[in-house]
Amino acid sequence: MKILVTGAAGFIGMHSSLVLLGRGDEVVGLDNLNDYYDPQIKRDRLARLQAYKNFRFVEMDIADRPGIEKLFAEEKFDKVINLAAQAGVRYSIQNPHAYVDSNIVGFVNILEGCRHNKVKHLVYASSSSVYGGNEKMPFAEHDSVDHPVSLYAATKKANELMAHTYSHLYGLPTTGLRFFTVYGPWGRPDMALFLFTKAMLEGRPINVFNHGKMQRDFTYIDDIVEGVIRTLDRPAEPDAQFDPQAPNPGTSRAPYRVFNIGNQGPVELMAFIEAIENALGIKAEKNLLPLQPGDVPATYSDVSALTAWTGFAPGTPITEGVSRFVKWYREYFKA
Numbered sequence: 001m002k003i004l005v006t007g008a009a010g011f012i013g014m015h016s017s018l019v020l021l022g023r024g025d026e027v028v029g030l031d032n033l034n035d036y037y038d039p040q041i042k043r044d045r046l047a048r049l050q051a052y053k054n055f056r057f058v059e060m061d062i063a064d065r066p067g068i069e070k071l072f073a074e075e076k077f078d079k080v081i082n083l084a085a086q087a088g089v090r091y092s093i094q095n096p097h098a099y100v101d102s103n104i105v106g107f108v109n110i111l112e113g114c115r116h117n118k119v120k121h122l123v124y125a126s127s128s129s130v131y132g133g134n135e136k137m138p139f140a141e142h143d144s145v146d147h148p149v150s151l152y153a154a155t156k157k158a159n160e161l162m163a164h165t166y167s168h169l170y171g172l173p174t175t176g177l178r179f180f181t182v183y184g185p186w187g188r189p190d191m192a193l194f195l196f197t198k199a200m201l202e203g204r205p206i207n208v209f210n211h212g213k214m215q216r217d218f219t220y221i222d223d224i225v226e227g228v229i230r231t232l233d234r235p236a237e238p239d240a241q242f243d244p245q246a247p248n249p250g251t252s253r254a255p256y257r258v259f260n261i262g263n264q265g266p267v268e269l270m271a272f273i274e275a276i277e278n279a280l281g282i283k284a285e286k287n288l289l290p291l292q293p294g295d296v297p298a299t300y301s302d303v304s305a306l307t308a309w310t311g312f313a314p315g316t317p318i319t320e321g322v323s324r325f326v327k328w329y330r331e332y333f334k335a
């Protein structure tokens, strides 16, 4: 299989690419190496991928329409995994246009590339943030997701809607994956685990939002990758049970699916911090702060649809995942 992975120098992109390369797929990794966070870690992730003969890197922006058109026409990918996006909820308050450029304009370019070049399956990153202000727990794919509370979430929901139209109009099989707070080695420097670990090792206080009354369905990177690969290997199909009289938002008469990938259990932020404290052997000094605009107080995934489709359910306990992250962090930063 020849697979395009966009966002390959990113956290989830690197880990997904490593698994594909390890099993012998040909991977073309695309990334614009932007400086939303320190690009050095992106270059270091890339160096791991470049150790494989079946990997090639293309430095490009998915919003570059002629560039993406040419790449698809020349390469004729079998399948595409679109992970390139402007991520982060809080950053979308200050930088809305970055989200439109990468997540909307860029995503249309990917859809068009797939459509015109007979790509057999497009798997793309959505997000648990699409559940927005919902308080019905756990979050399931058949729930309404029409109340996003950040522009980031709105662009992810827009991706699902746009994907559906391409599945319907052109028969392009598309699978959207709603990732729930992903963490692990080589993780993102803008996310809590990384920020907390860094601050604690440097003897600085950590910023704890919503006064610690935050719950997240923290999902370990290997579980996310397992979900990405298993869904990639089973392209979305039209759902014979789909009833337009009572439409289920999670499936369709078109070859379209969306799946949650989460650890199936909300963890209190304070318990997460305790796991970091135990792994580091350092007690955190906490700065208790209010809930940030755009943030939601809790996430909790129902993954029964993913399990029914792939036979897989995430389950790495946070104590194990956090200690693997801390081990990596100490080695990488010699801290």
Ligand SMILES: NC(=O)c1ccc[n+]([C@@H]2O[C@H](COP(=O)([O-])OP(=O)(O)OC[C@H]3O[C@@H](n4cnc5c(N)ncnc54)[C@H](O)[C@@H]3O)[C@@H](O)[C@H]2O)c1
Residues within 6 Å of the ligand: 006, 007, 008, 009, 010, 011, 012, 013, 030, 031, 032, 033, 034, 042, 060, 061, 062, 063, 082, 083, 084, 085, 086, 087, 088, 101, 102, 106, 125, 126, 127, 128, 178, 179, 180, 181, 182, 183, 188
């Ligand atoms: N990490 C999480 O907890 C989480 C949760 C939900 C959804 N997601 C989604 O999963 C995907 C991967 O996330 P991640 O955590 O690996 O983030 P990341 O920022 O580490 O990876 C994204 C990569 O895409 C690249 N990129 C961004 N915009 C681009 C563009 N316009 N053209 C080309 N490359 C571009 C970046 O340089 C980066 O290397 C994203 O779509 C993100 O929104 C992540």
